Amino acid sequence: METTVKIFDTTLRDGTQGEGVSLSVEDKLKIAQKLDSLGVSYIEGGWPGSNNKDIEFFIRVKELKLSNAKITAFGSTRRKDSLAENDPNLNRILEVGVQAAAIFGKSWDFQVHTAIQTTLEENLNMIYDSVRYLKSKGLEVIYDAEHFFDGYKSNPEYALATIRKAEAAGADWIALCDTNGGSLPHEVSKIVTAVRESVNTPIGIHAHNDCELGVANSIAAVMAGASQVQGTINGYGERCGNANLVSIIPNLQLKLKYHLISSEQLASLSSVARYVSEIANMHMPVNQPYVGSAAFAHKGGIHVSAILRDSSTYEHITPELVGNKQRVLVSELAGQSNLVFKAQELGLDFDTTNSQTKQLIEQIKQMEHQGYQFEGADATLELLMRNAYGKLEEIFSLESFKIMVAKSVNQPVSTEAIVKVKVHGETIYNAAEGNGPVNALDNALRKCLLQYYPGIQDMHLSDYKVRVLDDKDATAGKVRVLIESSDFDSSWSTVGVSENIIEASWHALVDSMRYALLTQTRAAHQPEEHRERIGLVNH
Template sequence: MPKPIRIFDTTLRDGTQGEHISFSAEDKFRIAKRLDEFGIHYIEGGWPGSNPKDMAFFEKAKKHTFRHAKVVAFGSTCRAGNSPEEDTNLRALIQVETPAVSVFGKTWLLHVEEALNITPEENLKIISGSVNHLKAHNKEVIYDAEHFFDGYRHDPDYAIRTLLAAECSGADVLVLCDTNGGTLPHEISGIVHEVKKHVSAPIGIHAHNDCELAVANTLAAVQAGANHVQGTVNGYGERCGNANLCSVIPNLQLKMGHHCVSGQNLPQLSTLMKFVGELANLVPDSKQPYVGKSAFAHKGGVHVSAVMKNAATYEHIAPEKVGNRRRVLISDLSGKSNLSYKSEELGFHFDKQSEESTAIVQKLKTLENEGFRYEAAEASFELLVKHMTGQAPDYFDLEGFRVIVEQNAKGESRSEATIKVRVNGQVELSAAEGNGPVHALDAALRRALCEFYPEISAMSLRDYKVRVLNEKKGTGAKVRVLIDSAAGDNGWGTVGVSENIIDASWQALSEGVTYFLMNNSSKPKKIKPINDGKILTS
């Protein structure tokens, strides 16, 4: 039966244990506020006392009123040989003043006898004493049974006894952890089902992704009776990561009918994924289910034709439910349906039945064969179609450019570009230096055009990528250049292909400028020629 599921986010703690993941205290606080707005129930902020950054986060969180979530401090049960009252770890959990704490203890006898070097009975006393001490300080206690599934396979009776030790001492939730990430979904389901016969406290699941089954294992646990789910945004975490909440939540809510967050908040999921990824300084995974850029992208002409008639033919949900959107890609696999859909999306007319449409499809296939790709260069695609249908405005013509790169004996380099363009019959010659040849060429073009189009100062280059297309030709290989440009919040991509990296860069660069001027409805400013109409210089 569908039931409410409590979502426990550990991005700020377990997520930061992943390779390349690091958040400042301010980053963690911003993410916590965003998770709260989304409707997460518990936000695990870190391990108090383990590092200054986590302590700084808890200080910030203490001063903020969270509307929905409870902030959670994480730590271990008391050390062997310590009383709970004297244990520094438990003292730190109490001192940060969070309403809830997450405390882990040992389940697997391998860890009890070899890692801790204590008896099984001593371990049970540590668990019960730690939980009891935290409850005495009015904490909501979420007990994490570390390595539970490995421990259960080794000795089911003892694994259950560790849970009972926590439950009898007042633990509010018993979380079964697949710490090594090696358990299969059918095993998860069977073990959770058996556990529920012995304990009455709510059951949680904490799954790692070492077999790429963390999401599946989480769903299996819920199906078997768990109602508390732990995971991270984007699946960040140690080794192969944790259960990805960006997949877990929509699967539980949209597929299985459980309630995780409000339906009004669920469309924030895609932006939440990007927000956390941006603060982690990691490129979003475009193939991530539900929220990735490619999750609802269609490339084959047959697919697009069907989707235009009924989206359910190739989409398992409406992308808007998770804040994503449908994308139609343009490539050598495209048919007229792709071009028609993309044209309407970009706001210009395209007649599927015209002779021009056949010519455009053939031209696209030819260009793709030469190495052009338009999936990430929609601005170049729009300009191509408008040129072939006579709808493209002409803002400037290139008379020529020259790029010089110099390097002295000290290894210091200098790049300079000179460019000559014609606008409304007037010629402008300009030169500029840059960090590299493409930067210099960009600066020279802007300087040449700014007299005619002052608004170009609002445009900037956001990203520049080069891909070698035929590596076997070595330095003579053809390259594809992708340039992302932006003006304010609006961004667009353009592409160029050539054996000459400067030429490929120019193609993408000039199309980026043209696209900006076109969308800005720019008109050249009339300027008075000097030197009796001869070439202008700057």
Template sequence: MSRIQIYDTTLRDGTQAEDISFQVQDKVQIAKRLDELGIDYIEGGWPGSNPKDITFFHEIKKETLRHAKIAAFGSTRRAKVTPAEDNNIQMLIEAEPDTVTIFGKTWDFHVSEALRISLEENLELINDSLVYLKERVGEVIYDAEHFFDGYKANPGYAIKTLQAAAAANVDCIVLCDTNGGTMPYEIPAIMEEVNKAVSVPIGIHAHNDSECAVANSMMAVSCGAVHVQGTMNGFGERCGNANLCSIIPSLQLKLGKECLGEDKLKTLRSASRYVYELANLIPNKHQAYVGNSAFAHKGGVHVSAIQRHPETYEHIRPELVGNRTRVLVSDLSGRSNILVKAEECGIDLDSKDPVTLEILEDIKQLENQGFQFEGAEASFELLMLKAMGKLKHYFTVSAFRVIDTLRESDKAPVSEGTVKVKVGGKVEHTAADGNGPVSALDKALRKALISFYPQLGEVKLFDYKVRVLPAGQGTESVTRVLVESGDHEARWGTVGVSSNIIDASYQALADALTYKLYKDNI
């Protein structure tokens, strides 16, 4: 099995994505996690562009990495300036990385319009910048910016720029599809000419503007590339970069190219989620390999089949990348979905039991009303337990009220929730203020119940989503509320549906507290 070098540029290219900004400590933590994953190169940033990246290179030296090399990114020298006089080149060296990666112009259009120098002068600054760095840094990688566009515009000149880099004895030349417009079918012919022209190891750096970054990376490897650049979760400017969370398992499991090793590959999903967490972004549930929905099955025919042979509807075993098979329940569900879901929840349910059909009917009726259990598996588990008569009755809410009061014109309204609950013949009537009506209701409900069930003090509200369903018109539309709650051990989702948003919220909140009590075997 041949080995492919994986070069991660999440901390540089990834940070150029809209809505992403890492602090220095975030970048250090991500670098450590990528090192644990087994990534070969971690590009920390451009020390010549901003103080944050300079600080990163200083801070990462305090860490002991097991495997990865830290790379610094920059550009060739400026025209009319020698490498020794170029501040960007000097800062790359002063950062003391394991590897330096610089980019240069390949497209004659950029040479004449962006740099405004002659084509020959561009070849000189590529070569002498790399020669200078190669004499002072252990490893030097050259990124041929806009290579594919440059090759299609002027193939002869694009190849000359690669030869100028190869003459400097660089360790790898990376072909960049900077604008992301190259198609996979174009790669083989171009790669064939590159392999004839230079003997230096070749890499690929693809952007995703035409949704082909992963495909182009895979095609380049099949044509001889031994080095692949990309970002975790495909983060990057515009439409993003080649997604390493797709490339790595595809190379390893589909092409038989070693990247991380089997044990490391099993941690891919957790590494993906870790980067999402530090980026403060919601993970893409439909992401290939590592997404929550990557191995989720909804149709009854699918579920029945995967119970016998998972490969009928799964292209790999999800455990290979740290994921798992999930069975969803909806109005498309068959009896198999219910049985598998019951088994996941530790509930013994017989396929011939009338309760199974009853649960299936209930689900279809509830989804017709607007309920959705795909993100509210705790509510579904409670539904099953109720149908089987196995759910204890913990409390009854006989009344609740939420009031929003504007007390000062230049300040936000104050929300107050009032709740009356009954537990075992005892009535508790409480009120609480909150940051909005749902928060006030949540606090009042817990405050009323906590004297009976102290463990409810451990429950936290992590996420609250509202969706207006198209069943009604305007303000009369039906509202679905999804709530994610949790304690120190787990998280769970619950759902409520009503034409009244407060009532829908109450349903989801009440289910969340009920599930906590059930989970704790109260």
């Protein structure tokens, strides 16, 4: 029988303490809905005693029809030398009407003396009174034993005394926190084992990633007996972040056979990770384990030859188990096997003896010689290959574009782009302003296409890189522009090369929009006539 481990997600609270992460109430509501669909057991929504935004979230989240998660409010134990019944933070938790509360208290004698400046005995009273009070009001209480591992190393008797007080007061869970993120897996395992022998209350683990061991420490804790894991999506959090649930979940479920979520929910993991990164406006690393776009990407020709025979030769799991997919990168370092694999993936008849294939190989070689690089631009490569085999028609064609940049004294630079394109034989003309030439072109092209392809509004440019290919030519040198684009489900990259940075950007921008429309139609399983309209044509 599988052992069940509960997921406690604190992306909306601890995750927002990470540098650059800021979520509106609307953002938090969207993420909460996504976390619930993933199968998370607890969603920590914030600290209602700290700000009005969190209070609004707790009010509005009641409108969501959640099927898996308990909305949880965060707070601290009562203040020293006071009554829990009179504590404003504890009462604010009760006022927002949540099912569960996570409150933290001190486990480290050093923190008791230095941070809250009270006696060890009063700290024990603070823990007991706070847990007892919330339990008396019918809440499920998760007691977060802050700095527990550091406290245990310093004074194990007192650290254990703090969690025994929480247990005596009726805590439903005791979460052991590696708050400074400095513990090692063997220490976590040893200490969790000792705790399991000292208390009967179910144990949770709350790890931080300051030694890049948040995931490893969480797994070590579960193997030692913890049955709740706290963390954040993509590891967002203060300093170096929290333990990354996106890695913890598949490691525990696929590698160690614990049960956390259903297989269907696990298959949505990649899309959830990308969705949260989009909402948080945080760039998602391509090499993020399990869910990154490069997590199952192969470049070396020998590797690709092997995975064509059996993917387990160079992949530790089947990518689809976590909602990801296998990718093969095509570059001048790769062998013919890479193109064979890519063609098979796209359903193309890649026969090295036919003229289409020979022309395609020659075209790729010529473009690479000019400065194109396809290993980081899989969308451009797919469009190129589909076009070579007659599987792609141009959805629009450029007639002209003009960019005007103006700068006046004491005035910011203004940029306007005018784009004229032909769509289905009709000439469309639009102008738009932007923060710069590429942004203005992007906005103007969208305005031209939106009336025909409304789905284009769901994608946006998430990254823009420029590289000068020949330094000796200085500002006259050829440049390569790489554009990464995203929607709520996926991301893709396109490339353009030219001596003119605007032209290179235009090529990458056009490919990005063409690919977005192609993938949207594939996902929607539209009729043949609609597929032809956006450029995916079957002959």
